[in-house]
Amino acid sequence: DAYLGAIEQANPALNAYVTVTPDQASAMAKASDEKLAKGEGGALEGIPLGVKDLFGTEGVHTQAASHILDGFKPRYESTVTANLWADGAVMLGKLNMDEFAMGSSNETSHYGPVINPWRAKGSNKQLVPGGSSGGSAAAVAGFLCAGATATDTGGSIRQPAAFTGTVGIKPTYGRCSRWGIVAYASSLDQAGPIARDVRDAAILLKSMASVDDKDTTSVDLPVPDYEAALGRSVKGMKVGIPKEYRVDGMAREIEDLWQKGIAWLKDAGAEIVEVSLPHTRYALPTYYIISPAEASSNLARYDGVRYGLRAPGKDIVEMYENTRAAGFGKEVKRRVMIGTYVLSAGYYDAYYIRAQKVRTLIKKDFDDVFSAGVDVILTPATPSAAFGIADQEMTADPVKMYLNDVFTVTVNMAGLPGIAVPAGLDGNGLPLGLQLIGKPFEEETLFQTAHVIE
Ligand code: GLN
Numbered sequence: 001d002a003y004l005g006a007i008e009q010a011n012p013a014l015n016a017y018v019t020v021t022p023d024q025a026s027a028m029a030k031a032s033d034e035k036l037a038k039g040e041g042g043a044l045e046g047i048p049l050g051v052k053d054l055f056g057t058e059g060v061h062t063q064a065a066s067h068i069l070d071g072f073k074p075r076y077e078s079t080v081t082a083n084l085w086a087d088g089a090v091m092l093g094k095l096n097m098d099e100f101a102m103g104s105s106n107e108t109s110h111y112g113p114v115i116n117p118w119r120a121k122g123s124n125k126q127l128v129p130g131g132s133s134g135g136s137a138a139a140v141a142g143f144l145c146a147g148a149t150a151t152d153t154g155g156s157i158r159q160p161a162a163f164t165g166t167v168g169i170k171p172t173y174g175r176c177s178r179w180g181i182v183a184y185a186s187s188l189d190q191a192g193p194i195a196r197d198v199r200d201a202a203i204l205l206k207s208m209a210s211v212d213d214k215d216t217t218s219v220d221l222p223v224p225d226y227e228a229a230l231g232r233s234v235k236g237m238k239v240g241i242p243k244e245y246r247v248d249g250m251a252r253e254i255e256d257l258w259q260k261g262i263a264w265l266k267d268a269g270a271e272i273v274e275v276s277l278p279h280t281r282y283a284l285p286t287y288y289i290i291s292p293a294e295a296s297s298n299l300a301r302y303d304g305v306r307y308g309l310r311a312p313g314k315d316i317v318e319m320y321e322n323t324r325a326a327g328f329g330k331e332v333k334r335r336v337m338i339g340t341y342v343l344s345a346g347y348y349d350a351y352y353i354r355a356q357k358v359r360t361l362i363k364k365d366f367d368d369v370f371s372a373g374v375d376v377i378l379t380p381a382t383p384s385a386a387f388g389i390a391d392q393e394m395t396a397d398p399v400k401m402y403l404n405d406v407f408t409v410t411v412n413m414a415g416l417p418g419i420a421v422p423a424g425l426d427g428n429g430l431p432l433g434l435q436l437i438g439k440p441f442e443e444e445t446l447f448q449t450a451h452v453i454e
Contacts, residue, residue: 003048003092007144010117016129016139018053018111019061020093028090035088044207045088050145052136053094054101055081055191056180060091064182065109066099068327069308078180079215080149080191080208087207092145096135099329100299101156101184104404105387105394106134108331116164116386117142120428127386127430130160130404136194137164147195147204151181153188154287155408158420161194162381162433165422167201167450168194172441173415174219175205177212185294188287188412198421198451202226205443221441229444230451235269237449240374244280245407247383253426254380261378261423261434261453268452275374277365282358283410288402289342289355290413295332296339302327334398363414370439376449379407381420381433407435417443421450 004022011017025048032046056062056074063069077085085091098108105128106114116129117138129138133150137160140148150157152170161168169192176191183189193204206227211220241262246255266272304310304323311326313319328336342351369377383406387394394401411418417440420433434453438446 003145007092010142010144014115014117014138014142014144015112016096016114016135016142016144017050017093018063018065018096018135021060021091024060025090025092028085032088032090042087043203044084046090047088047146048090048092049084050092050095050136050139050148051081052133052148052150053097054151054182055149056182057081057091057094061094062182063110063308064100065097065111066327066329066332067110067309068302068323072308074180076180079177079210079212080181083210084149084207089207095133095139095148098132098134099332100182100295101132101151101153102295102331102335103131104155104159104401106131106160107389107395108329110329113389114138115389118164118386118430120430123428126389128163128389128391130163130386132156133160133168133194137161137166137168140164140166140194140196147193147200149191149208150194151189151191152412153184153291154412155405157192157194158408158418158433158435159382159404161420162422163386163431165431166194166196167198167419167421167454168192169201169205169419169443169446170411170417171205171209171443172417174217175209175417175441175443177210177215177218179212179214183298185291186298187294188291190412198447198454199227199230201419202230202447219441224444226444226447229448232448233269234265234449234452237270237375238373239265239270239272239449240275240369240377241272242275242277242280242377242379244277245379247406251384253432254383257423257432257434258378258380264453265378265449273374275369275377277369277410279358279361279365280410283362283413284402284406286355286358286362287405287409287413288338289351290359292335292339293343293352294339296336296343299328299332299336331398359413362410366414366416366437375439376445377437379435379437381407381435383407385426385428385430385432411437416440417446419446419450421453423453
């Protein structure tokens with residue numbers, strides 16, 4: 001009731017929730033109360049959570065913040081959310097996001113932008129919460145849920161977490177099932193939590209992760225008790241600092257933040273080593289070939305026949321065209337066009353195949369660093385703090401917006417786990433985050449190290 005009240009009060013200003021489900025919430029909470037009264041219940045019994053609009057929720061509006069999915073109510077539940085409900089969590093509603101998870105500021109949503117609950121010192125200017133999981137991050141930071149589900153294809157969990165002073169982890173590709181989540185770029189997409197602190201993130205991920213017959217890329221490995229990793233010493237741990245992440249024009253305060261993080265880990269007994277990830281500068285350009293290629297294929301299914309919106313036309317082809325023209329926003333159309341282009345005959349080898357080869361090299365950079373004995377890599381999470389809503393520079397130039405993901409996309413390209421952890425405030429009092437990158441399926445090391453930083 002307290003959370004539903006808070007949503008009623010604050011959501012009109014934040015626009016974090018696109019659907020609130022008070023009836024489900026009350027029924028689930030009541031069931032939890034009964035279990036708890038009998039001394040039963042799961043790890044998340046009665047904990048109220050928000051769900052990114054990308055997760056299919058049975059009988060509950062799921063629109064991926066797109067006009068083209070108007071009115072779509074799945075007849076299935078995503079595996080990740082089903083896992084959470086099985087552990088006793090309570091659903092408060094669906095959270096706003098960039099349309100089909102394409103964006104870094106939550107401004108491509110059909111439902112309008114999400115507003116970051118943070119303000120710069122002495123200013124009333126509205127800031128973006130980051131994206132694409134902007135609703136998840138704003139709802140957690142604004143106390144409109146205890147934790148939230150999110151997804152990350154190129155940084156969509158970690159960048160919004162950094163912009164809102166919350167913790168977000170993108171686990172290893174395959175750790176969580178993608179079944180029932182609206183697909184953006186299937187070889188990069190992963191689900192993960194956004195939470196108030198490292199402990200909450202550890203508890204939530206434990207519940208979300210599982211092998212799943214319905215997603216053959218999910219991995220059959222035991223899911224460790226991540227919470228148990230908290231409080232373990234980092235003494236003797238080898239922390240890599242990649243020199244290629246010192247990008248041109250990096251803000252002074254981001255550099256200072258990075259140095260502070262290095263000092264904290266050193267003081268805690270970790271050994272700091274400089275490492276090289278030579279293909280880093282190709283990560284963003286290859287990401288913006290591979291992800292639109294996969295997106296253009298995944299989004300082909302929205303044709304006015306099977307889901308949501310249908311715009312009339314004199315024949316079926318015109319109906320397809322009118323539906324897609326009316327249903328997709330500008331950024332989604334841009335990605336579909338790029339994706340179709342790089343997959344077309346004549347360009348496939350020059351762009352798509354080439355990008356896949358570079359992706360292998362990016363992955364190999366990390367393999368080399370980890371096999372040389374490095375346990376975890378420390379970088380900034382984002383190149384800046386949260387920027388303003390409708391920032392002229394960002395919205396006028398999509399490439400500038402894409403640069404927000406310069407520190408996060410490599411992790412998706414290599415399939416590795418990455419966590420963003422709040423590490424202090426900038427000169428204007430806005431939160432900044434550091435990122436830790438780990439070996440495949442070693443999320444425990446990330447929680448352990450992030451707990452030292454937070
Ligand atoms: N901002 C990146 C993009 O627009 C990443 C989004 C994501 O991780 N879903 O593709």
